[in-house]
Amino acid sequence: MLQVTLPDGSIQQVESGITVAQFASNISQRLGKDALAAKIDGVAVDLSTSLAHNCAVEILTFASKEGAEIYRHSTSHVxxxxxKTLFPSAKVTIGPSVEDGFYYDFDVERPFTPEDLEQIEHKMAxxxxxxxxxxxxxxxKEDASRFFQEQGETYKVEILNDIPDGETISEYQVGEFTDLCRGPHLPSTGKIKAFKLLTIAGAYWRGDEKNRMLQRIYGTSFPSQKELTAHLEKLEEAKRRDHRKLGKELDLFSIHQDVGAGLIYWHPKGAVVRRVIEDFWKDTHVQRGYELVTTPHIAHSDLWRTSGHYDxxxxNMYTLGIDDEEYVLKPMNCPGHILIYQSQLRSYRDLPVRFAELGTVYRYERxxxxxxxxxxxxxxxxxxxxFCTPEQLVNEIVGVLDLTEYxxxxxxxENYTVELSVRDPQNKQKYAGTDEQWDRAEEALIEALKQKGLPYKRMEGEAVFYGPKIDTKLIDALGRGWQxxxxxxxFNLPSRFDVTYIGEDGKxxxxxxxxxxVLGSMERFTGALxxxxxxxxxxWLAPVQVKLLPIGDRHIAYANQVAAALRQQKYRVEIDTxxxxxxxxxxxxxxxxVPYMIIIGDKEVNDQTVSLRHRRKGDVGSLTIEQLFRQLSDEVY
Known part of the structure; x- marks a missing residue:
């Protein structure tokens, strides 16, 4: 008999040679039905795997992240x-699971069409x-390479060439289709209960623009039609909320590919939203003890060599020549803030120093x-x-978390998740700083998170090379996470730039x-908003807060009077004449x-009132100008 330890710490006695599928069914009929794969001593395996020694076993279902990934990766194989059945000349490349779905890239003679997707779905069924x-x-490896060469699957051969010699290669066969894959997979295709192919896109092989353009098919799958339907409805709602679509419809911003991809042109209404965000940001930072600074958009390349960015x-950086010297469009604001800090000698009495800037940076993205x-x-x-002393770390981080939450x-x-990214304990040499610095920094971050009562997920090996970090992901109205x-x-820049202070010991x-x-970038944050x-x-954020709607020309003069009164109170107003x-x-x-509409007709002109209407609630009623101000003020402030 073998001893099998379950995730809750309980131990079960089982006969040697029993499969994971049988073991799951022995625990409960429901678990046996829901089981997709398993982990034995932390290694993911198929349900057909036999238990041959004392081990820890975790049964994977769709409810787990790994289980869902296996479910969807198996769907990508189908x-x-x-x-391959419908388009025999197609060459297969890779087909991983992704968040909420999967994709597969194919090298085909012509691009796929929506009609092709329908045929593929029918064949999948x-x-x-x-x-x-x-x-x-x-x-x-040799047998695998020979097999895929005979099949004409050149991409699979290329993948195999990157695998070290002597390693065992695993393949998965379903029907007449064999794919190179680590696995694990579902026991059979019948486990797949609901799926949908979503979109077609182009993708370069291995993400390199120099390589051939492939056809990527995105899809998703769920263990029930009800769950799939709910997901598809969520996708439709996401399309309705797409900031690119709404940005055009609401006249907020545009992107002009002919003059530069990845560059945002803020239209008047979008610029108003940005200004409101920036004004609030500046006022809040000044209230929290930050000093606002501004640094140039370009700097000599020597600055970026000192910081390490050049190497x-x-x-990811853009360079330009000026007077035979090399300059860089700044990708970061930190070196500029360091130069300002170093413009005078600082004592421990001066710390902490907090510099804040809405700084525009430029980075190359494919x-x-x-x-x-x-x-x-x-x-x-x-x-x-x-810039602070070691003793000030915890209070400063708590202050940052307070500000972030506010x-x-x-x-x-209202909702967000927190991740604590720390260094890989098995590969410390790739990080800057001493063990003492890392320990103090991690302890400060953890202590600050504890003081705030914030749950967090520890991410081993996800720290940047120069120090640990806290990442906060916003959760929007659809439950999606935004960086x-x-x-x-x-620990890197202070030593590179010799950023110091004079301590109590005079040293x-x-x-x-x-x-x-605390927001990220104005562009990404506005898109998320x-x-x-x-x-x-x-x-308070709407580019036009109130729109006046005179019924006829004779009502325009009074509409202008009301608009002037609103503008005097700093409300953003338009009149539809x-x-x-x-x-x-x-x-x-x-x-x-527009949040509010004011309808003006004969009655309003005669009574010197307004008829207020809300964009969602409909008619609010007849109000005096003073009542109107109170109504708006209560909502804005």
Whole structure:
């Protein structure tokens, strides 16, 4: 008999040779039905694997991240099988699972069409109904290479060439389709209950623009039609909220590919939203003890050599020549803040020093990775750098977390997750700084998170080379995570630039330097805001807060008086003087997501009142101007 330890610590006695599938069914009939794969001593395996020694076993179901990935990766194999059946000349490349789905890249003679996707889906359904087993085979690298060469699968041969000689290669066969794969996989295709192919896109082989363009098919799958339907509805809602679509409809921003990809042109209404965010950001930072600074957009390349960016970040930087000297469009704001800090001698009595800047930076991104406002080449980062003593670390980090929470909740992001990224304990040599510095920094971050009562996920090996960090992901109205605030320690730049302070002992000491953003970048954050609110910004953020709708020309003069009074109170106002029926004017204002409309006709002019209408709630009622001010003020403040 063998002893098998379960995740809850309990131990079960089982007969040697029992399969994982049988073991799961012995625990419960339900678990046996839901089981997709398993982990034996931390290694993912197929359900057909036999238990041969005392071990720890975890049964993987779709409820787990790894189980869902296996489920969807198996679906991608079924899709590849269907494609090869319908398009025999297609060459297969890779087909991994991704968040909420999967994709597979193919080299085909012509691009896929929507009609092709329908045929592929139909063929996949046939393969699923056939309940074909996934069969694992282990072969030598030479045999695998010979097999795929005979099949004309040149991409698989290229992948095999990158694998060290002598390693055992695993293949998975389903029906007449064999794929190079580590596994594990579902027991059979019949386990796949609901799937949908979503989109077609182009993708360069291995992400290199010099390589051949492939056809990528995205899809998703779930263990029930109900879950798939809910997911597809969520995708449709995400399309409705797409910031690129709403940005055009609401006249917020544009991108002009002919003059530069990844560069945002803020239109008047978008610029208003940005200005409101920036003004709030500046006022809040000044109240929290930050000093606002501004640094140039370019700097001599020597500065970036000192910082290390020139050596380690060169491929992401833009350079230009001036008077036979090399300059760089700044990819980071930190060196500039260091120069300002070093402009005078600092004592421990002066610390902490907090510099903040809405600094525009430029970084090269491949054209294929650019995505609206979310992935750009020029963006304004809400950057700040804190220079402090080791003893001040915890209080400073708590202050950053306080500020982060305040900013996010003010903008309507009530939920977020926190990750603590630390160095890989098995590979310490690739990180800057001493063990003592890393231990102190990690302890400070953990202590600050504890003081704030924030749960966090520890991410081993995810720290940047110059220090540990806290990453905060915003959760929007659809439950999606957005990369946002980050807090990073830096042991690298203080030593490279000799950034010091005079301690109580009269000697120089290196400062502890903290990089932090509380929004991320103006572009990404605004894009996230657009999608979070589906373009319907709250009153304080709306580019046009009130739109006046005079019913006829004779009502325009009074509308102008009301507009002037509102502007005097610093409200953002427009007047629709078009020769249109009032119903059409209301519909246009609602499409524009204007929070409030004021309808003005004979009654309003005679009574010196306004008829207020909300974009969602409809008619609010007749108000005096003073009542109008109170109504708006209560909502804005």
């Amino acid at each position: 899709m590849a099988y269907a494609v 046939e393969l699923v109904n056939a309940d074909l087993p996934f069969v694992r085979k282990e072969v030598s 380690f970040y060169r491929e 054209s294929g990775t650019l995505h609206g406002m979310l992935r750009v080449r020029g963006f304004t980062q809400d950057d700040a750098h804190i 900013m996010l909740k003010t903008f309507g992001f 946002g605030p980050t807090t990073q320690f830096d 120089k000491h290196y400062v502890y330097m903290v990089h932090r953003t 657009i999608e979070h609110y589906a373009g319907a910004f709250p009153l 078009r020769d249109e029926k009032i119903g059409q004017k209301i519909r246009v204002a609602q499409v524009e997501q």
